[in-house]
Amino acid sequence: MASPLAPGTRRRRPTTATALTTTVAALALTACSAVGDSEPPAAEGATSSGTVVLVTHDSFALSEELVAAFEEDTGLTLEQRAPGDGGALVNQLVLTKDAPLGDVVYGIDNAFASRAIAEGVLEPYESPAAGEDAQRYAVDDEGHLTAVDVGDVCVNVDRTWFAEAGIAEPETLEDLTKPEYEDLLVVTNPATSSPGLAFLMATVAAFGEDGWVDYWTALRDNGVKVASGWSDAYYVDFTGPSSEGGDRPLVLSYASSPPYEVPEGVTDPAEAPTRALLDTCFRQVEYAGVLAGAENPEGARQVVDWLLSPEVQADIPEQMYVYPVDSSVELPESWATFAPQPEEPFTLDPEVITENRDAWIRTWTDTVVG
Template sequence: MRRRSLLGTTGFLAVVMTGVSGCGVPGVGAESADLQVYTARHYDLEAAFSEFTNQTGITVEFISGGDAELLERLKAEGEDTPADLFMTVDAGNLWNAARQGELAALESETLDQAVPEDLRDPEGSWYGLAMRARTVAYNPDAVDPEEFDAKDTYAGLADPKWKGRLCMRDATSAYTQSLVASLIDLHGRDRALEIVRGWVSNDVQIMSNDVLLLEAIDAGQCDAGISNHYYVAREQAENPDLNVSLHWASQEGAGTHVNISGAGVVEGSDNPEQARQLLEWIASEGQNAFVDASYEFPVNPDAEPEPRIAEFGEFKRMPLNAEAYGDLNAEAIDLLAEAGYE
């Protein structure tokens, strides 16, 4: 396996407090916001939260950081936490936060109608708010889409015909870990290990982020790779000449792997009703304000996808199993190590 040594964008983002819609940073003379959001999501939050404030008068501040770091902060603060909402970018992280008792169970007809059943916690502890598909990106000059296994595209990349042609994300990426956890859930550990070993045997080039992966495909350094769909959309928007196309994986099988960005109301929040109101707004009338700028798919089936990603076409998605993503995460990490996937 070849590891491409390039500077990436991974690593913990320092915790930052940002004021939204006239609500400034605490300690600089501004009044306190109505809602405090701990978020691992870093995609244009200000615009969506500002729109929510303009419509409701409820102001929002957020602290940004890594999923695990913010969850540990919640646990350490306990009943004294100022957080009202915990927002993260992986279903497994949401499941883990709920399992550890950090999220309150909600009853909301609005959320139950807006969010598909497999994209929300059955107890109402968390709800998916934006959906991302992790699928195949490829160089159309080097790949005929017929080369991809239509039934199980992820497993098909273990075929020796892809030797020296693949780029993928590193083993520390939550995207990689959740994908492998889904393969364990779908196929069992032995078959999932066989698939990952096949990727390694094909001399997969490991990239530290999806943007570098797409740049490598565009430059002809590899022919295909696995990326979140919205990175393809962003790079195409910035560079219309980008020679990268998107292929929906496993359309004749289990479907394309998806994950979510979602949130739950913090157990013991001082403002649970306002926090619930923010969740309901994002999942309903605020869906497009929340997802369009980041090119993510809305979870609400009544919301139209942003035009650029709508051009990718409709696809069959793999049902999301948040418990598997969370409960099998450690096993996925062990499997990656056993397979020699760095």
């Protein structure tokens, strides 16, 4: 059985692509001259030379064949530097903006997008490869960031456990506070976990500033368990097939997790051992952008275009367990069957997130953890 890993911090496997040289970047990285910032975008089909440095989170992965084809087609060598997860990534970009860690970034999500733009770490670039799907997730009108993929953080249900217990499965956020689901839910801490932060934002979007604290108070009183990270929640506390003997049949995970729990030969969604509660989902969006002060801005633009190419978009689901931003890309058959996307996921304006994120986390901590 494949791993049920899905989007979020530590939700994707590390890359094995030999063409991507992973380097934990130092904070003070000195720059040397290359292509000037005033260079226009490369014409379609143009080739370059030298190295283009992709700064990303530590869960980036694409097929070796695609990386090799990119290097052959462009004449570039693609180097990867991974200073940490999504939150750490933005922090490092801000700290090193006067001596950028690289040329192009991938993995800034909508929880940190506005901060990255406000801090001046990005150079505007409107990719000709960005279609309507990518454009609808635009953070601003200048093109500082281009959407590459989306992932939906949702509560997952161990259907087998509920069937054996004779208890109806919950469906909504409100259901999770009901007495019949006492001591059954495990979530992750928004101060230490990307999916935990996404779920906190789902409750803010659902219940508003006047109601989300009361909601978490109800969850706390109903016995919600808080794990530090996704792996502990999913593999230790959850009762699902991949768990190590957990006792919680409700876990915070992703809409893309269930396909990786389905036994070989099962084709009926009704027989899947787990499912995502699509009325509890918050949509995460991951972006790419050209770094301000990049040594190779032309190469950086080519990387952004490449990440939006049909080949890369088709590779994203099984490599990084997220949905391609291009909705015309055919998903793996198991995803179409067992990982439908929510029709109306919860969302928040990135600027609202930036303005309130730290305060929300402090209030959540005081309310739930104490």
